[in-house]
Amino acid sequence: MDVNALVAQSYAASRSATLPEQSGATQTLFSAAESFAATLQKSEATAMQSMTSGADPHALVTALAQTELAVQTAVTVRDRVVEAYQEILRMPV
Amino acid sequence: MTDFSDAMQVASSGMKAQANRLRHVSENIANADTPGYRRKTVGFENVVNAGQATGEVRTGNVRLDQSALTRIYDPSHPLADDSGSYDGSNVSLLIEIADAREAQRSYEANLKMFDQVRQMSSSLSDLLRK
Numbered sequence: 001m002d003v004n005a006l007v008a009q010s011y012a013a014s015r016s017a018t019l020p021e022q023s024g025a026t027q028t029l030f031s032a033a034e035s036f037a038a039t040l041q042k043s044e045a046t047a048m049q050s051m052t053s054g055a056d057p058h059a060l061v062t063a064l065a066q067t068e069l070a071v072q073t074a075v076t077v078r079d080r081v082v083e084a085y086q087e088i089l090r091m092p093v
Numbered sequence: 094m095t096d097f098s099d100a101m102q103v104a105s106s107g108m109k110a111q112a113n114r115l116r117h118v119s120e121n122i123a124n125a126d127t128p129g130y131r132r133k134t135v136g137f138e139n140v141v142n143a144g145q146a147t148g149e150v151r152t153g154n155v156r157l158d159q160s161a162l163t164r165i166y167d168p169s170h171p172l173a174d175d176s177g178s179y180d181g182s183n184v185s186l187l188i189e190i191a192d193a194r195e196a197q198r199s200y201e202a203n204l205k206m207f208d209q210v211r212q213m214s215s216s217l218s219d220l221l222r223k
Contacts, residue, residue: 061207069215080221
């Protein structure tokens with residue numbers, strides 16, 4: 001009985017350690033994701049405009065190049081995060 | 094990333110300005126035989142946003158070249174005056190071709206800068222991948 005109570009207590013204590021942390025890092029990630037989505041949206045709008053109403057081709061090329069770089073960065077960062085996560089999962093317990 | 098995208102914007106504005114300049118050069122060449130046509134020139138100016146220069150460039154107002162028009166002798170021409178000659182345009186094809194070539198070279202320089210920025214930014218994110 002005593003052991004059970006102790007186990008339950010330490011389990012409850014260790015659960016809080018795995019809860020997601022609400023910190024400044026989350027906010028930074030959110031704003032990064034938002035600016036990434038904004039870049040994508042801008043380039044889509046420019047591409048659509050240049051196809052329909054013949055907008056400036058320079059603006060299209062600039063927007064597409066910026067989107068390419070943003071996607072490249074996002075993919076690289078995602079790969080690194082997933083890799084780090086897998087590294088933690090592989091840790092011998 | 095902002096320096097990279099700013100550099101891209103600046104290079105793109107340069108290309109836009111050179112394209113606009115080339116447009117006016119081709120207008121001049123197309124009107125080389127138009128009587129009374131004065132060649133158009135455009136100047137470049139800084140783009141100022143909220144009182145601060147952004148580093149971008151754009152073409153300014155169109156100005157007309159005030160040099161003398163060429164007198165062309167052709168008594169059968171409807172515009173010919175008493176002396177049998179009329180005012181042609183003041184477009185010199187040699188100057189226009191030189192201007193077009195200069196616009197092309199500047200465009201290429203801006204294009205090179207654009208590509209350079211792209212390569213630098215791409216190799217920076219390649220560094221993360223290894």
